[in-house]
Amino acid sequence: xxxxxxxxxxxxxxxxxxxxxxxxxxxxxxxxxxxxxxxxxxxxxxxxxxxxxxxxxxxxxxxxxxxxxxxxxxxxxxxxxxxxxxxxxxxxxxxxxxxxxxxxxxxxxxxxxxxxxxxxxxxxxxxxxxxxxxxxxxxxxxxxxxxxxxxxxxxxxxxxxxxxxxxxxxxxxxxxxxxxxxxxxxxxxxxxxxxxxxxxxxxxxxxxxxxxxxxxxxxxxxxxxxxxxxxxxxxxxxxxxxxxxxxxxxxxxxxxxxxxxxxxxxxxxxxxxxxxxxxxxxxxxxxxxxxxxxxxxxxxxxxxxxxxxxxxxxxxxxxxxxxxxxxxxxxxxxxxxxxxxxxxxxxxxxxxxxxxxxxxxxxxxxxxxxxxxxxxxxxxxxx
Amino acid sequence: xxxxxxxxxxxxxxxxxxxxxxxxxxxxxxxxxxxxxxxxxxxxxxxxxxxxxxxxxxxxxxxxxxxxxxxxxxxxxxxxxxxxxxxxxxxxxxxxxxxxxxxxxxxxxxxxxxxxxxxxxxxxxxxxxxxxxxxxxx
Ligand SMILES: [Zn+2]
Numbered sequence: 001x002x003x004x005x006x007x008x009x010x011x012x013x014x015x016x017x018x019x020x021x022x023x024x025x026x027x028x029x030x031x032x033x034x035x036x037x038x039x040x041x042x043x044x045x046x047x048x049x050x051x052x053x054x055x056x057x058x059x060x061x062x063x064x065x066x067x068x069x070x071x072x073x074x075x076x077x078x079x080x081x082x083x084x085x086x087x088x089x090x091x092x093x094x095x096x097x098x099x100x101x102x103x104x105x106x107x108x109x110x111x112x113x114x115x116x117x118x119x120x121x122x123x124x125x126x127x128x129x130x131x132x133x134x135x136x137x138x139x140x141x142x143x144x145x146x147x148x149x150x151x152x153x154x155x156x157x158x159x160x161x162x163x164x165x166x167x168x169x170x171x172x173x174x175x176x177x178x179x180x181x182x183x184x185x186x187x188x189x190x191x192x193x194x195x196x197x198x199x200x201x202x203x204x205x206x207x208x209x210x211x212x213x214x215x216x217x218x219x220x221x222x223x224x225x226x227x228x229x230x231x232x233x234x235x236x237x238x239x240x241x242x243x244x245x246x247x248x249x250x251x252x253x254x255x256x257x258x259x260x261x262x263x264x265x266x267x268x269x270x271x272x273x274x275x276x277x278x279x280x281x282x283x284x285x286x287x288x289x290x291x292x293x294x295x296x297x298x299x300x301x302x303x304x305x306x307x308x309x310x311x312x313x314x315x316x317x318x319x320x321x322x323x324x325x326x327x328x329x330x331x332x333x334x335x336x337x338x339x340x341x342x343x344x345x346x347x348x349x350x351x352x353x354x355x356x357x358x359x360x361x362x363x364x365x366x367x368x369x370x371x372x373x374x375x376x377x378x379x380x381x382x383x
Numbered sequence: 384x385x386x387x388x389x390x391x392x393x394x395x396x397x398x399x400x401x402x403x404x405x406x407x408x409x410x411x412x413x414x415x416x417x418x419x420x421x422x423x424x425x426x427x428x429x430x431x432x433x434x435x436x437x438x439x440x441x442x443x444x445x446x447x448x449x450x451x452x453x454x455x456x457x458x459x460x461x462x463x464x465x466x467x468x469x470x471x472x473x474x475x476x477x478x479x480x481x482x483x484x485x486x487x488x489x490x491x492x493x494x495x496x497x498x499x500x501x502x503x504x505x506x507x508x509x510x511x512x513x514x515x516x517x518x519x520x521x
Contacts, residue, residue, distance in 0.1 A: 020397050020466065022399065023398055023400055023430065025400070025429075025430045026430045027398070028430075029430040029431045029436075032431075032436070033431070033436065036436065042435075043435060043436040061419060061514070064499070066429045066433075066505060067429070067430070067431055067433070067436070068429070068431060068432065068433025068434060068436065083398055102462040113417045114449070122396075123396075123398070123400075124427060125399060126393065126396055127396065127397070127427070128427045128484060129397035130393035130460065131392075131393045131394060131395055131508075131515055132484065132485055132486040132515070132517070133392070133393075133456060133459045133460050133461065133464035133467065133472070133486065134456055134459070134460065134470070134484070135454075135456040135457070135460055135470075135472070136460045136471050138458065139456050141455035141473075143452045143453065143454050143474055146450070146452045146453060146497070147452040147497070150452070150497050176490070190447065192455075192457055193457055193458050194454045194455065194456050194457060194458065194472075195454055195455040195457070195469075196454075197454070197463055206482050233513065242426055242434040242484065243425075243466050244424065244426070244480055244481040245480060245482065246425070246482075248451075248452065263448055285399065330404060347425055366483055367484060368426075368427075368474060368481075368482035368483070369429060369482070
């Protein structure tokens with residue numbers, strides 16, 4: 001039984017044809033525009049987007065970026081023939097939970113083989129980035145780091161301090177690929193990859209996996225007496241996508257942080273597991289989360305001990321920078337480390353008072369801006 | 384016997400959405416999308432205005448702007464670019480108020496600074512019909 005009523009408020013369709021010059025995205029846009037016209041809703045009223053398609057695996061964040069939707073909820077409802085129903089169910093769940101109030105559920109395909117159909121990501125990178133000889137994510141983060149250094153006077157030593165602290169944390173973590181000490185000279189002397197990004201700014205791709213088990217409170221109590229609760233969580237997808245001159249050194253984490261800290265006090269967090277594809281990304285998130293003013297991340301790194309026995313413990317097991325990045329396990333690594341800390345099981349790198357942890361995740365380096373997806377959650381140990 | 388093919392530099396796969404942009408570039412024109420409803424200009428080419436979801440027209444940009452940020456690519460994703468390293472990969476704020484990712488060329492590129500003025504310069508690719516809008520310092 002639904003706890004709240006969820007309603008259908010409108011629809012939009014395109015023409016059907018066997019030959020069409022229109023791209024798949026063009027079809028999506030036509031159907032969405034018709035639905036907006038029928039309902040009188042504005043694009044800004046739409047907070048969720050679900051994409052259901054078969055022929056080309058478009059992911060909802062890429063479709064959202066190219067249609068200009070700034071969202072609180074996305075879904076790839078790629079469940080074959082059940083995709084329509086599946087999308088409706090999940091959207092209803094999300095609406096009941098209060099994540100969003102209006103969701104667009106789009107299904108479509110284009111089977112006209114004469115049209116060069118490209119996935120949104122291929123289109124954006126293939127046509128406007130790859131052609132110039134860029135260096136992948138390292139280059140995109142380099143653009144952001146350059147700007148942070150230029151605008152705020154952030155130094156390489158301050159950025160390197162984050163990498164060093166995490167390496168210190170990794171020294172007693174048997175899972176970490178890199179456990180030898182790192183000095184600031186090691187950091188500064190590491191090979192230049194895409195100025196000012198150096199080798200020791202980059203995560204090492206590797207193999208591995210992480211697993212998490214979640215349960216209801218009732219069920220959880222039957223499984224363990226080490227109860228760790230999900231206290232609050234939030235996400236922002238394509239923060240300021242419609243702004244053609246976005247503030248590149250501010251991520252959606254700014255908005256995510258505001259939501260998190262409307263429920264939990266900033267000073268009540270004991271440890272921070274901050275997604276670390278690059279040290280500069282950690283620094284910017286510390287700013288966005290409000291632990292210092294925008295641009296003061298370098299000074300913050302100077303003023304605090306970021307190791308597991310310091311006053312602001314960050315990535316207490318070494319993070320992805322020292323453990324390694326096993327593809328999409330990277331986002332789970334931080335949650336698992338938080339769980340380990342809260343359960344008091346982080347042998348050799350245990351934070352003394354580990355009652356409450358903040359975990360973040362970031363992803364999708366976007367065209368001309370910064371990150372497409374940002375999310376965070378707070379976990380807490382309770383009796 | 385077929386020889387091993389050398390890696391090719393990437394080219395755009397032009398589609399109906401961005402065809403005007405590439406046709407413009409081939410003819411020395413820098414085209415940007417402008418919303419018919421709210422008047423905002425955007426880049427890269429898409430199927431709707433990312434601000435109000437309105438339909439789009441094309442306008443010709445001046446092709447001038449300033450360096451917003453940059454990096455020197457020393458490890459390119461596509462090895463076909465290896466002979467040209469480092470690549471001066473740039474973000475330009477066009478005078479129309481949009482950010483373009485591109486590449487800085489020309490004699491003085493080693494002197495690049497954030498805020499420097501640049502102008503567009505069209506580079507011929509190995510496909511005779513495609514030119515890439517790159518930039519040089521003014
Ligand atoms: Zn508009």
